[in-house]
Amino acid sequence: MDNVSDFDGLLSKRIRSIRERLGYSQQRLAELLGISRVTVSQMEAGKRKLSASDLKRLSDILETPADYLLNPDKEPEVVIQGVRESEEPVQSMRVSVPQEKVDKFKEVLLYILNKVGAKPNVGRTVVYKLLYFMDFDYYEQYEEQLIGARYQKNQYGPTPMEFTKIVQRMEQDGDLTEVKNKYFERFQTKYLARRAPDLSVLSGRELQVIEDVLCQLSDKNGTEISAYSHGDVPWLATEDGQVIDYDLAFYRTPPYSRRQYTEDV
Known part of the structure; x- marks a missing residue:
């Protein structure tokens, strides 16, 4: 058998690291990929070459950009208020986040967790989609922009x-705690709020949109939402792996559209 290349070795370690962070066993990842646990073990040992379709499925299931998997010697950089995570960032993977957006993101997330975070169906996938609909409903x-996060399809x-970088900072600051549990037969990542949100950073109309989305969607489980x-x-108009353009919100159709558009007479 050929020796494991440096690239394959780094890629396999990255896959294992992300799997473990998400709380998946090798068996669970194998089930999600539709392959055997032995194949996953070989993949994580760098003994199985990955095809383009393998990488796409891994990107989707691990909720990780393909660029992140394909650049195992580089860390994708989220820049907050000019603080850089590496000396030589990869520009195509760089996400700049102004501090005021980070502050808004934190308080909206804490608002969600305080309101509906205790519901058994509200894990990370549901939180992702609640944030998306709040952002795009408000923009429409x-x-x-409400939070103004960048959403990848x-x-x-x-x-x-x-999300990941801001939540890591919030954990360090004691704002929330990440926990793992099982929801029916699936592993689930949940977040427990450790403080109430600071409502002074949210306007009345922002709170109204947030409440409307929670009322409409917070009872859905991850698969449903x-x-x-x-x-x-x-989402439909965006290519896989690309960032969704906020201006596409103006082309929404019922039941998603939140504006009453009138036709010229």
Whole structure:
């Protein structure tokens, strides 16, 4: 058998690291990929070459950009208020987040967790989609951004690219705690709020949109809300792996549209 290349070795370690962070066993990842546990073990040992389709499925299931998997010697960089995570960032993987957006993101997330985070169906996938609909509903109605996160299209619906880095900071600051549990037969990542949100950073109309989305969607489980997000025009009009353009919100159709558009007479 050929020796494991440096690239394959780094890629296999990255796959294992992300799997473990998500709380998946090798068996569970094998089930999601539709392959054997032995094949997953070989993949993580760098003994199995990955095809383009393998990488796409891994990207979708691990909710990780393909660029992140294909650049195992580089860390994707989220830049917050000019603080850089590496000396030589990869520009195509760089996400710049102004501090004011980070602050808004934190308080909206804490608002969600305080309101509906205790529901057994509300895990990370549901939170992702709640944030997406809050952002795009608000933009459609007011032509302004609420959180203004960047959402990447993947198999399970829109994924906020800044989420992981901001949540890590919130954990360090004691704002929330990440926990793993089982929801029916699936592993689930949940977040427990450790403080109430600071409502002073949210306007009345922002709170109204947030409440409307929670009322409409927070009872859906991850599978249901992901399927629902797949019918929204911004998601439909975006290529896999690409960032969803906020302006696509103006092309929404019922039941997703939040504006009353009138035709010229």
